[in-house]
Amino acid sequence: MSSLAVVLAQAPQTTVINLAPGAGTPAADPNAPIPTPPVLWAALLPILVLGIGGLVLLTISSLLKKGAPRGFYTLYTVMVAGLSMAAAVPLWAKVNGWTKIAWWDFRDLWWQSLPTEAGPFSTLGQAIGVDGLSVFLILLICIAVILGSLLSDDFLLREGLEGPETYALLLFSACGGVIMAMADDLIVLFLGLETLSIAVYVLAASHLKRAQSQEAGLKYFVLGGFSSAFFLYGIAMLYGATGTTNLVAMKDFLSRSIPANNALLLIGFALLLVGFAFKVAAVPFHAWSPDVYDGAPTPSVAFMASGVKAAGFAGLVRVFVVAFGQYAADWQPIVYALAVLSLVVGSVLAIVQNNVKRTLAYSSVSHVGFILIAVEAATPAGIQAVLFYLASYTFMVVGSFGVVTLVGRVGDGRHSLDDYKGLGRTNPLLAAIFTVFLLAQAGVPFTAGFVAKFYAVIAAVDAGSTVLAVIAMISATIAAFLYLRIIVAMYMTDSDGRSASPVSRAERIRIPFATGLSLLLCVLTTVGVGLLPGPLTELSAKGTPSLVREPARTATDGGLTVGTTGTEAAPGQSQQQG
Amino acid sequence: MGQYLPVFALLVLAVVFGVLSLLVSKVLAPRLPTRAKEAPYECGIIPGREPPERFPVRFYLVAMIFIVFDIEVIFFFPWAMVFERLGLFGLVAIAIFAAAVFESFVYLISNGALEWGPIKRQQRSALVSPARTAETTIRRVGLEGRPRAAEEAA
Amino acid sequence: MVDIIWLVPALPLLGFLLLVFFGKRIGEPLAGWLATLMVGGSFVVAVAVFFGLLDQPEHTYEQVLFTWIPAGDLHVEVGFLVDPLSMAMTLFITFVASLIHLYSIGYMHGDERFPTFFTYLNLFVFSMLVLVLGNNMLLTFLGWEGVGACSYFLISFWFTKEANASAGKKAFITNRIGDWGFMVAMFATFFAFGTLDYTKVMGQAGGLAKTTATFIALMLFVGAVGKSAQIPLYVWLPDAMAGPTPVSALIHAATMVTAGVYLMTRANPIIAASDGYVGWTIAGVGAATAFVAATIGMAQHDIKKVLAYSTVSQLGYMFLAVGSGAYVAAIFHMITHAFFKACLFLGSGSVIHGMVGEQDMRLMGALRKYMPITAGTFIVAWLAIAGVFPLSGFWSKDEIIEFAWHKSPVLGVIGFVTAVLTAYYMSRLVFLTFYGEPRWGEHAVREVVQVGGAGSEEEATTEPTESVELVNGLPLTSERKPVVDAHFHPHESGWTMTLPLVVLALLSVIGGVINLPGSHLLANWLEPVVAAGESHLEPTATYILIFSVISTALALGGIGLAYFVWLKGSRQLQRGFEPVFLEKAWYYDLTLAAFMGGPGRRLFEAISWFDRTVIDGIVNGVGAATLGVGKKVRRLQNGYVRSYALLVVIGVVLITAFVLTRMLQLS
Numbered sequence A: 001m002s003s004l005a006v007v008l009a010q011a012p013q014t015t016v017i018n019l020a021p022g023a024g025t026p027a028a029d030p031n032a033p034i035p036t037p038p039v040l041w042a043a044l045l046p047i048l049v050l051g052i053g054g055l056v057l058l059t060i061s062s063l064l065k066k067g068a069p070r071g072f073y074t075l076y077t078v079m080v081a082g083l084s085m086a087a088a089v090p091l092w093a094k095v096n097g098w099t100k101i102a103w104w105d106f107r108d109l110w111w112q113s114l115p116t117e118a119g120p121f122s123t124l125g126q127a128i129g130v131d132g133l134s135v136f137l138i139l140l141i142c143i144a145v146i147l148g149s150l151l152s153d154d155f156l157l158r159e160g161l162e163g164p165e166t167y168a169l170l171l172f173s174a175c176g177g178v179i180m181a182m183a184d185d186l187i188v189l190f191l192g193l194e195t196l197s198i199a200v201y202v203l204a205a206s207h208l209k210r211a212q213s214q215e216a217g218l219k220y221f222v223l224g225g226f227s228s229a230f231f232l233y234g235i236a237m238l239y240g241a242t243g244t245t246n247l248v249a250m251k252d253f254l255s256r257s258i259p260a261n262n263a264l265l266l267i268g269f270a271l272l273l274v275g276f277a278f279k280v281a282a283v284p285f286h287a288w289s290p291d292v293y294d295g296a297p298t299p300s301v302a303f304m305a306s307g308v309k310a311a312g313f314a315g316l317v318r319v320f321v322v323a324f325g326q327y328a329a330d331w332q333p334i335v336y337a338l339a340v341l342s343l344v345v346g347s348v349l350a351i352v353q354n355n356v357k358r359t360l361a362y363s364s365v366s367h368v369g370f371i372l373i374a375v376e377a378a379t380p381a382g383i384q385a386v387l388f389y390l391a392s393y394t395f396m397v398v399g400s401f402g403v404v405t406l407v408g409r410v411g412d413g414r415h416s417l418d419d420y421k422g423l424g425r426t427n428p429l430l431a432a433i434f435t436v437f438l439l440a441q442a443g444v445p446f447t448a449g450f451v452a453k454f455y456a457v458i459a460a461v462d463a464g465s466t467v468l469a470v471i472a473m474i475s476a477t478i479a480a481f482l483y484l485r486i487i488v489a490m491y492m493t494d495s496d497g498r499s500a501s502p503v504s505r506a507e508r509i510r511i512p513f514a515t516g517l518s519l520l521l522c523v524l525t526t527v528g529v530g531l532l533p534g535p536l537t538e539l540s541a542k543g544t545p546s547l548v549r550e551p552a553r554t555a556t557d558g559g560l561t562v563g564t565t566g567t568e569a570a571p572g573q574s575q576q577q578g
Numbered sequence B: 001m002g003q004y005l006p007v008f009a010l011l012v013l014a015v016v017f018g019v020l021s022l023l024v025s026k027v028l029a030p031r032l033p034t035r036a037k038e039a040p041y042e043c044g045i046i047p048g049r050e051p052p053e054r055f056p057v058r059f060y061l062v063a064m065i066f067i068v069f070d071i072e073v074i075f076f077f078p079w080a081m082v083f084e085r086l087g088l089f090g091l092v093a094i095a096i097f098a099a100a101v102f103e104s105f106v107y108l109i110s111n112g113a114l115e116w117g118p119i120k121r122q123q124r125s126a127l128v129s130p131a132r133t134a135e136t137t138i139r140r141v142g143l144e145g146r147p148r149a150a151e152e153a154a
Numbered sequence C: 001m002v003d004i005i006w007l008v009p010a011l012p013l014l015g016f017l018l019l020v021f022f023g024k025r026i027g028e029p030l031a032g033w034l035a036t037l038m039v040g041g042s043f044v045v046a047v048a049v050f051f052g053l054l055d056q057p058e059h060t061y062e063q064v065l066f067t068w069i070p071a072g073d074l075h076v077e078v079g080f081l082v083d084p085l086s087m088a089m090t091l092f093i094t095f096v097a098s099l100i101h102l103y104s105i106g107y108m109h110g111d112e113r114f115p116t117f118f119t120y121l122n123l124f125v126f127s128m129l130v131l132v133l134g135n136n137m138l139l140t141f142l143g144w145e146g147v148g149a150c151s152y153f154l155i156s157f158w159f160t161k162e163a164n165a166s167a168g169k170k171a172f173i174t175n176r177i178g179d180w181g182f183m184v185a186m187f188a189t190f191f192a193f194g195t196l197d198y199t200k201v202m203g204q205a206g207g208l209a210k211t212t213a214t215f216i217a218l219m220l221f222v223g224a225v226g227k228s229a230q231i232p233l234y235v236w237l238p239d240a241m242a243g244p245t246p247v248s249a250l251i252h253a254a255t256m257v258t259a260g261v262y263l264m265t266r267a268n269p270i271i272a273a274s275d276g277y278v279g280w281t282i283a284g285v286g287a288a289t290a291f292v293a294a295t296i297g298m299a300q301h302d303i304k305k306v307l308a309y310s311t312v313s314q315l316g317y318m319f320l321a322v323g324s325g326a327y328v329a330a331i332f333h334m335i336t337h338a339f340f341k342a343c344l345f346l347g348s349g350s351v352i353h354g355m356v357g358e359q360d361m362r363l364m365g366a367l368r369k370y371m372p373i374t375a376g377t378f379i380v381a382w383l384a385i386a387g388v389f390p391l392s393g394f395w396s397k398d399e400i401i402e403f404a405w406h407k408s409p410v411l412g413v414i415g416f417v418t419a420v421l422t423a424y425y426m427s428r429l430v431f432l433t434f435y436g437e438p439r440w441g442e443h444a445v446r447e448v449v450q451v452g453g454a455g456s457e458e459e460a461t462t463e464p465t466e467s468v469e470l471v472n473g474l475p476l477t478s479e480r481k482p483v484v485d486a487h488f489h490p491h492e493s494g495w496t497m498t499l500p501l502v503v504l505a506l507l508s509v510i511g512g513v514i515n516l517p518g519s520h521l522l523a524n525w526l527e528p529v530v531a532a533g534e535s536h537l538e539p540t541a542t543y544i545l546i547f548s549v550i551s552t553a554l555a556l557g558g559i560g561l562a563y564f565v566w567l568k569g570s571r572q573l574q575r576g577f578e579p580v581f582l583e584k585a586w587y588y589d590l591t592l593a594a595f596m597g598g599p600g601r602r603l604f605e606a607i608s609w610f611d612r613t614v615i616d617g618i619v620n621g622v623g624a625a626t627l628g629v630g631k632k633v634r635r636l637q638n639g640y641v642r643s644y645a646l647l648v649v650i651g652v653v654l655i656t657a658f659v660l661t662r663m664l665q666l667s
Helices: A002-022 A041-063 A071-096 A132-159 A165-182 A185-202 A211-242 A247-256 A264-278 A286-296 A298-323 A325-351 A358-376 A380-406 A428-442 A448-462 A465-492 A513-531 A533-542 B002-028 B058-110 B138-144 B147-153 C006-054 C083-109 C114-133 C137-155 C162-193 C198-207 C210-227 C238-244 C247-252 C256-266 C269-271 C275-295 C303-323 C329-354 C372-386 C391-409 C409-434 C444-451 C458-472 C495-515 C521-530 C541-568 C572-576 C585-627 C628-635 C639-666
Strands: A119-121 A128-130 C062-071 C074-082
Touching: A002 A448, A041 A071, A041 A119, A041 A128, A041 A132, A041 A165, A041 B058, A041 C541, A071 A128, A071 A132, A071 A165, A128 A132, A128 A165, A132 A165, A132 A247, A132 A298, A132 A380, A132 A513, A132 A533, A165 A185, A165 A298, A165 C074, A165 C162, A185 A211, A185 A264, A185 A298, A211 A247, A211 A264, A211 A286, A211 C639, A247 A325, A264 A298, A264 A325, A264 C639, A286 A298, A286 A358, A286 C238, A298 A325, A298 A358, A298 A380, A325 A358, A325 A465, A325 A513, A325 C006, A325 C639, A358 A380, A358 A448, A358 C458, A380 A428, A380 A513, A380 A533, A428 A448, A428 A465, A448 A465, A448 A513, A448 A533, A465 C162, C006 C074, C006 C083, C006 C114, C074 C083, C074 C114, C074 C137, C083 C114, C083 C247, C083 C256, C083 C329, C083 C495, C083 C521, C114 C137, C137 C162, C137 C238, C137 C247, C137 C256, C162 C198, C162 C444, C198 C269, C210 C256, C210 C275, C210 C409, C238 C247, C238 C275, C238 C303, C247 C256, C247 C303, C256 C303, C256 C329, C256 C391, C256 C521, C256 C639, C269 C275, C275 C303, C275 C391, C275 C409, C275 C585, C303 C329, C303 C391, C303 C409, C329 C372, C329 C391, C329 C495, C329 C521, C372 C391, C372 C409, C372 C495, C391 C495, C391 C541, C409 C541, C444 C495, C541 C572, C541 C639
Parallel strands: none
Antiparallel strands: A119 A128, C062 C074
């Protein structure tokens, strides 16, 4: 204890010094304008579209007396998400230095408002960054919203829960996710995290007729709040250590001065990591996920497992790999441990489950382990592997939960392994689709899952974590068994040995149009990426994150004179567009 | 370390105060329980019946709506202090914020959150027993999804 | 001509796709004919490619279809490598597969899932061809997994029987161990060479560090051991006989199980570059497997079981050859074995078909009179596998033993002993099935009890093991009633079944010509592929003569012994030649089952228990100890969230503790 006290005692000294330049003294003149950051509205457009889209949806539904026509909310949500993706495309072009994609020339649009030189840039006082990573994840999260809302359409009708709330919440949480993906500032990151989380808590509890759903929502909320506290505490620690919450400035600071022995910094890393680990459900912060996945409405689970995880990993990559890449040696062991635990616990516990939703929850924990080994590599190849994995996993997991939605039937309660027995006989198409997703999750060659696992392992080995890669492969072998178990249940057994009796109408499951569309997209992508992983590989290779300083507005020479903190970054007066 | 001393001191004091007051009351207070003292309301009036366990959920709703506006004011107030110095940037920001808050209000009203008239007759689900039970509301609402309840009803 | 090589795997794939979509619609005979036609077409194309290949430089041709994974360092193409080795494999695979497809049309007649069977069969042929023709390890691995999956589906084809389903599972799980080895070898190869292409890898293998080469070779061997059913992973193959007999012939005798031998031959430059003990390990495992499996084969009653153990034993020979550096001999034996073992399996299928499903040899006998064609072909194949001069088995086996002797006389002796055993158990099979008196309708049980009358103790000891055998998929209880009664009249099978038998029997006779000691056709053909690893013997004519005489004498000795015991001997004597120890397969299977059912299962349960008890226990314990409110909280039934929260706290504490200790160490 005494030695600990010594460590803590040393910390404030550096802190005090660090704070000095960053704290900033209040302006002498009480009436002088407060410096405000410039705003590039075009860069914020994806966020705004999602957020305003959600609000408008609620307004429309409030004003409609008789409720919207069938399918309107779904269509609306898909369109809003599509619009957000469209708003992100010019940003992608800017980051990559293109002026047009295919026939679409961006120069007529809001191109002028974006920075002139190509490449990643940041705005809002470096709080929002536009780079490959953020645009990639905007696209990914929007895709998750589209797929999730397509699944919800028939589900809500079936369960008698029609209403705009699910869709609005999907849009709000996607908005939060996009903020997380773009955040270059820990406070903004936290803001995104909470926007995302709170909407998802409500989504988890939104099946009003299932007690498990409410239980899930409450559990998720309590534990999520708990972990958010750790996250915030971590931010506070980092602020104490570096005098800023801005990642760009933080990285600058850390590269300029090396704190000899900085307890605050390292504890800050640890606590921040806890917050992320909880969001992505890495062991030992995974305990909520089986219960919540089991209880929450299945289409929402599809979004949780895809969009929420993607946003969580976006933050993790940006903060740790990019901003604290220099301190990789300090956080890598923790991520290493989390990855190993997630891989082993996830796949082993999944085997002993008898509920398919819980099985998939544990399997998603083991997938998180796989992504974490790519994070642990802390290399560009690792980031690429993370993005590739997230993208392909989104389709696999949404597809899987899509099938689970249909098999769950009215009441969303038939999820035990017994309910899947004989599915290959009663619903051959559905069983075949599910088989594709399960095989993809197991990492069978010629599916997206194989390529994704392959890249992750390669990245880990390239970074020298051979043991980790071997553990990952062993756990993948164990996990293959659990997927096989479901497949065997579908094809090899029947509920009561009626192998030849005709299929009764009650047994046959109708695949509604919207759900079918979603499943079709997922199957095509899963198999397509497995056969030709080239395009997605290139795309994820372009999704590189970077922390870019915002050019100072006052400087005439256009040089990059940047202050230590985010608030100081733009001393000029506000320059607002539009 | 010195600068954190007040924080630690406050922490210690808070703990000490809490523990001490509990301890002191336990040690010093004479314990002479009578029936009247153990009654739910120690005010001399003996309750004629058990207090109702449930009251309308609308109370919570109103309280929560109140919080929404509370938060709005919390943001408005500091903005109002410096809005001239913040200029257009502050105006746009607060407008977005106010619009979002107002929209939630519209949603609440249209969903009848503030209607205090006779409660709209909700269609009773066949599975829920109309008889009052000692179980809580959550339990009763949740009956429908439970396989066991479905069997009982059938 | 060589550029149409893509058609070879494409035709079975096309057949598979057609059958998937239209199989049920076109129904029974047509689905089978379609599948047969596709594989037959594949064989014709392969022959055309073979003639084209003769004109190619070094008899090698590589066709790249498209780039599969283009990322960074890793560049994986989908393409076919046609060289002498893969050409030889392709030719015999497509040929044997066509015959077995044809045979299956008759054999599967009347099965309600007739089209599905051919769907799987075509998919299998496709996967096998991808395995053999793939120009890189990843593609081979793909085929490797594909044949494994097909084998798994086909073993449990009649999945309504619990035993068949569990046999399928057993095959799958055992194979995963092998797959793991292959996967690790693949990754190691990639990091050693930066590529997975065979041409590049094998070309550079000579310059590989010894330890790396040893590691890769051993891991590949682990893969081969799983797929080719060698000790200790052979257990799945005997159980795999639960599948339809054509499947046993095609997958579990002729083609898939030889994939391991193919892989080792393909990787011969790596083995050559590795430490000496790798060769010894391979040879040792092969010899041990050959011997052990042959002894087990001596005491089985199920006709397919005998053949299954015989397959394991013959695969052991092939590994013995690989370990001794006799790759050509291994491939030679693989091809001749494919002919005579396929013939034997199909013959046994014909017998089972004729006996309406009876598989117990004790209930057969004298079938020679009822099924002349089946019996004739079977006898030819029997003489071939027994190693009787001048049939094909004689040449290939002799060559292996020669090399083994050269490696070490001990291995040579094991080879000879196994040859005797092979001749003995195969003769026993033939005598019990085709000679003697008809025994169907007899109740084998009573006889066993009477014969072992004095030793009722022995019956008691075998009792518990019988039930375990049932679970493992062996329909071998002595309590079982015969399928047919004494008045039954076995019948010969139709032409679709007998034609393949005749062709295969013919090849069993003349198959040896491809590599006679004088001509060395196969050796010269394979020379470019195995140049790095092949050891060379320059045996003199007398040397060859001595070996031939010895092995012929031994084969005849084995046959003679069987003749006296099984055709002339009393039941008492026969019973003495079937020790329970061998009948129970050295108790290996039972021990394994006992372990997996006991400690192994307990391990998994312990892990799950750990999560339930220890983690929750710690959590609850901490709560109870510190605050003393654990019980109250548990009564409120929402203790779970609390437990989860505590788990989070424990995680935080551990991580923070780690960070702090690390910092203290650094400072």
